[in-house]
Amino acid sequence: MSYTRALRCRKCGQEYPIKPINLCDSCLSALEVSYDYEAMRKAVSREKIAGGPHSMWRYQDLLPVEGEVIDIGTGFTPLVKADNLGAELGLDQLYIKNDCVNPTYSFKDRPVSVATTKAREFGFRAIACASTGNLAASVAAHAAKAKMPAYVFVPHNVEPGKLIGAAIYNPVLITVNGSYDDVNRLCAEVAQKYNWGFVNINLRPYYAEGSKTLGYEVAEQLGWRAPDCVIHPAASGLSFTRIWKGLGELAMLGLVEQVNTHMFLTQAAGASPIVTAFQAGTQHVLPVKPDTIAKSIAIGNPADGYYALQVARQSGGGACAVSDEELIAGMKLLAQTEGIFAEAAGGAVIAALKNLAASGAIKRNELTVAFITGAGPRTQETVADMVKPFTVQPSLESFEEIVGVRV
Numbered sequence: 001m002s003y004t005r006a007l008r009c010r011k012c013g014q015e016y017p018i019k020p021i022n023l024c025d026s027c028l029s030a031l032e033v034s035y036d037y038e039a040m041r042k043a044v045s046r047e048k049i050a051g052g053p054h055s056m057w058r059y060q061d062l063l064p065v066e067g068e069v070i071d072i073g074t075g076f077t078p079l080v081k082a083d084n085l086g087a088e089l090g091l092d093q094l095y096i097k098n099d100c101v102n103p104t105y106s107f108k109d110r111p112v113s114v115a116t117t118k119a120r121e122f123g124f125r126a127i128a129c130a131s132t133g134n135l136a137a138s139v140a141a142h143a144a145k146a147k148m149p150a151y152v153f154v155p156h157n158v159e160p161g162k163l164i165g166a167a168i169y170n171p172v173l174i175t176v177n178g179s180y181d182d183v184n185r186l187c188a189e190v191a192q193k194y195n196w197g198f199v200n201i202n203l204r205p206y207y208a209e210g211s212k213t214l215g216y217e218v219a220e221q222l223g224w225r226a227p228d229c230v231i232h233p234a235a236s237g238l239s240f241t242r243i244w245k246g247l248g249e250l251a252m253l254g255l256v257e258q259v260n261t262h263m264f265l266t267q268a269a270g271a272s273p274i275v276t277a278f279q280a281g282t283q284h285v286l287p288v289k290p291d292t293i294a295k296s297i298a299i300g301n302p303a304d305g306y307y308a309l310q311v312a313r314q315s316g317g318g319a320c321a322v323s324d325e326e327l328i329a330g331m332k333l334l335a336q337t338e339g340i341f342a343e344a345a346g347g348a349v350i351a352a353l354k355n356l357a358a359s360g361a362i363k364r365n366e367l368t369v370a371f372i373t374g375a376g377p378r379t380q381e382t383v384a385d386m387v388k389p390f391t392v393q394p395s396l397e398s399f400e401e402i403v404g405v406r407v
């Protein structure tokens with residue numbers, strides 16, 4: 001039993017029944033799931049959640065699904081107090097939400113678990129997605145678990161680790177000669193013609209809700225309080241908006257006292273249309289042609305850019321772009337201070353955090369959560385320059401001659 005009420009247009013407010021649709025007929029804006037919060041409030045409590053499974057599904061009452069879920073063990077990931085990194089950056093209360101340790105190594109398992117559950121509820125024969133890399137693996141894995149066929153579309157230049165990471169689950173894997181924005185356009189056409197559940201197209205309103213669990217989990221792990229500051233990488237901008245929605249719901253349901261969280265987003269400078277709009281003070285996110293090694297967040301025409309911009313502004317947060325050099329340095333700094341190997345999107349988070357702390361936009365005493373949304377081993381090539389081993393003969397003499405005693 002769920003507390004889902006309707007789909008609601010984010011712009012004109014028109015309501016639609018719970019169906020696999022994502023755009024408003026009247027104004028073509030995005031649809032969002034709305035709930036009966038009165039009824040939900042009576043059903044949920046901190047204690048009930050604490051007694052739930054050690055996965056994102058402990059928050060099932062706050063998610064738009066009806067029955068049995070497709071769960072590959074997603075969520076309940078560590079929130080690590082990052083004292084070493086905090087000391088480097090001048091932040092006394094820094095936490096890392098390590099979502100690298102999800103089953104397919106990125107936070108995408110959260111939205112996909114909800115979307116594939118919904119695909120089965122709606123009776124789709126196949127599950128599909130347009131992906132920058134991480135989503136492909138997640139959709140393929142969930143389809144395997146659900147025993148459904150999967151069609152995953154990625155740009156032709158996706159990193160080898162991401163291709164293999166999807167291929168292992170044996171989906172129909174399609175590489176498209178074009179950018180992610182081209183992949184997305186093609187998938188919108190395919191979705192019109194074929195009766196498949198595209199997790200980030202016709203199932204997008206449900207898919208989006210899965211990212212709320214990032215906000216819920218962090219608040220619960222902090223002893224039921226919202227952070228002062230959050231920093232998260234934005235591609236389409238969708239998950240950033242849903243972390244904000246999730247925190248707001250906790251306050252509405254009386255699970256946290258208040259939410260005064262400043263929401264900061266980061267993008268790679270080579271694909272930063274949301275940051276550009278933020279800095280220009282406009283409402284319009286103008287499309288760009290992506291050019292960055294951070295391929296998982298290389299979206300030139302972000303579907304939820306407008307809403308992400310609003311969240312950054314309304315929450316008193318911000319938006320920060322970082323160069324490829326900065327984000328690579330961010331990956332190394334995170335690994336070498338906290339022992340966490342993030343992919344390029346995580347490097348962008350750390351690099352942006354460094355800039356925001358240095359400029360005083362995030363203050364030393366503010367409780368800050370940095371979301372690390374994808375794992376490094378999938379994009380190893382970005383930091384291959386770190387491999388500089390000493391090569392020795394298998395003798396003590398050779399070891400001492402070449403390496404020497406260093407401590």
Ligand SMILES: Cc1ncc(COP(=O)(O)O)c(C=O)c1O
Binds near residue numbers: 107133343345
């Ligand atoms: C690792 C990682 N972080 C963040 C994002 C951003 O997601 P969104 O499109 O919701 O902004 C993505 C998107 O693919 C991703 O792969």
Ligand SMILES: [Zn+2]
Binds near residue numbers: 009012013025028029
């Ligand atoms: Zn509308």
